[in-house]
Amino acid sequence: MTKRDIVMRISEETGLVQQQVLDVVQKTLDYISEALSKGDKVELRNFGVFEVKIRKARVGRNPNAPETDVPIPQRAVVKFKPGKEMREEVLKLTVESLAEAEARQAQADHHGQGSSTPGAPSAPPQGGNFNP
Secondary structure (H helix, E strand, O other), rough: HHHHHHHHHHHHHHHHHHHHHHHHHHHHHHHHHHHHOOOOOOOOOOOOEEEEEEOOEEEEEOEEEEEEEEEEEEEEEEEEOOOOOHHHHHHHHOOOHHHHHHHHHHHHOOOOOOOOOOOOOOOOOOOOOOOO
16 A cells, blocks of 8 residues: 555545545644654554664674675664554454555556555556655
8 A cells, every 4th residue: 555545545435536635644744754753652543553773783794705705784763653543453454465465566566556665657647646
């Protein structure tokens, strides 16, 4: 699911113009990013928690030259911990239903409906002005 998919679905369900929905969704994402970039925790009840953690420095290996150690410095990374309700819903997934979802996504990407592939054409917007 892409940001565009979210905007279109909210627009259809609420009757709001897609551009208004896009503005709200984008502003929400901007605020989350801003908080995380300051090191703040973002807690969305019934959804999950975004948190910045420090990944310790470690030694990596170049697979093309395994005898060479590559120092990897510590760095800040964003971690997500799903909320209880999301975790329970995801646990209900079966291998078969997950495979079906992946097949649907691959078919949508192949037909240009999914925008998870960079440069892939997307379906024209329906109703309202939408400029991704």
